[in-house]
Amino acid sequence: MSDAKTDAAPAPSKKGKLLVILVVVLLVAVLAVGGLLAWFIFAKPADGGADEAVAEAQGGHDEGKKKDKDKKKKDAHDEHPPIFEKLQAEPFTVNLTGESESVLSVEIFVEIPDEETKNKLKNYQPKIQSAVIRLIGSKTIEEVRTSKGQEELARQIREKINEILGAEGKDEGILSVNFTKYLYQ
Incomplete structure (x- = not known):
């Protein structure tokens, strides 16, 4: 047991x-x-x-x-708020191409990534303003009337400014073009 x-x-x-x-x-x-x-x-x-x-x-x-x-x-870009710079003190007022005597008055702010680009923008300001005036003047009233036309104009202005600044990539030079006043007649 x-x-x-x-x-x-x-x-x-x-x-x-x-x-x-x-x-x-x-x-x-x-x-x-x-x-x-x-x-x-x-x-x-x-x-x-x-x-x-x-x-x-x-x-x-x-x-x-x-x-x-x-x-x-x-x-x-993520750490800092965006930097916007006005291209010109007064709005661009430009005669448009075409049969009628049309005018576009537009106030443009550009978004820039840093202070270095801001300085470049100021250094090339007369050349940039001239290029923007010529670009706007080449448009017709039909092209600038639609929202698609406005987007295309903004894209072309961005490309032209970046070309003048010598920017190579999408994150260099002008990041965006913004219209704060847009009147056509």
């Missing part, structure tokens, strides 16, 4: 140890999954990822520098 008691005692001990081990393993698994989930939700995305690492390993250092420059510009 004493043998039966010794056999019965270790059996509950094995079940208890197994239960404790199982609970610990489940607890570790739940904590690991929760930690990973929290990391994915709250962690910021990587700067360049695997593509940048591969490019750098293959000798694409220039491309990495370009990405860093683009990232810095994007970060600067």
